[in-house]
Amino acid sequence: MNKFNLQPNNKEHLMRENDFIVSKTDLRGVITYGNPIFVEFSGYDESELLGVAQNVIRHPDMPRALFSLIWSTIRAGNECFGYVKNLSKDGSFYWVFMHITPEFSPEGIKIGYYSVRRCPKRSAIEKIEPIYQKMLAAEKATNIENAIDAGTQVLTDILNSTGRNYEDFIFSL
Numbered sequence: 784m785n786k787f788n789l790q791p792n793n794k795e796h797l798m799r800e801n802d803f804i805v806s807k808t809d810l811r812g813v814i815t816y817g818n819p820i821f822v823e824f825s826g827y828d829e830s831e832l833l834g835v836a837q838n839v840i841r842h843p844d845m846p847r848a849l850f851s852l853i854w855s856t857i858r859a860g861n862e863c864f865g866y867v868k869n870l871s872k873d874g875s876f877y878w879v880f881m882h883i884t885p886e887f888s889p890e891g892i893k894i895g896y897y898s899v900r901r902c903p904k905r906s907a908i909e910k911i912e913p914i915y916q917k918m919l920a921a922e923k924a925t926n927i928e929n930a931i932d933a934g935t936q937v938l939t940d941i942l943n944s945t946g947r948n949y950e951d952f953i954f955s956l
């Protein structure tokens with residue numbers, strides 16, 4: 784539950800084909816920039832978004848293990864892709880296809896992260912949503928300390944059964 788204490792509902796907002804939802808964060812994931820479409824989909828005023836953690840739009844249907852994977856990938860200096868269900872201020876949700884890259888200063892020092900989210904393929908969401916549900920169920924079936932491991936195990940088993948790594952799997956959807 785984020786600091787606005789929202790009640791999620793089943794209303795979905797669809798991204799338009801040519802939308803780009805862009806945000807930037809510092810190294811801890813605190814929002815430093817959001818483009819107008821980020822502001823629109825989030826439902827917040829820009830002033831409510833700047834300076835708060837990016838998890839302000841975290842949806843409770845998303846498994847913790849997915850964010851753990853994203854953070855370990857970008858902390859290591861790599862880009863990361865993923866399908867993410869986000870929560871708007873009015874409790875509605877919107878699905879995105881997210882790409883996060885580390886942002887470097889001209890001196891080559893990592894200074895933050897940059898995220899561009901595009902309209903996801905519906906067919907991909909239909910495939911990833913049940914996987915997230917299984918991951919979340921495994922996370923909830925254990926205690927909080929083991930939740931990420933439990934969710935990760937579900938994802939790892941699915942990836943192993945397809946013979947693909949995470950990124951290849953995401954692009955195969």
Ligand SMILES: Cc1cc2nc3c(=O)[nH]c(=O)nc-3n(C[C@H](O)[C@H](O)[C@H](O)COP(=O)(O)O)c2cc1C
Binds near residue numbers: 807842847
């Ligand atoms: C640049 C950037 C963009 C992010 N975009 C999203 C996003 O669109 N939705 C989301 O739920 N988390 C996003 N995250 C991940 C959040 O920082 C956070 O890890 C996630 O919401 C889960 O919250 P928690 O880590 O408090 O469990 C982003 C992180 C970064 C660095």
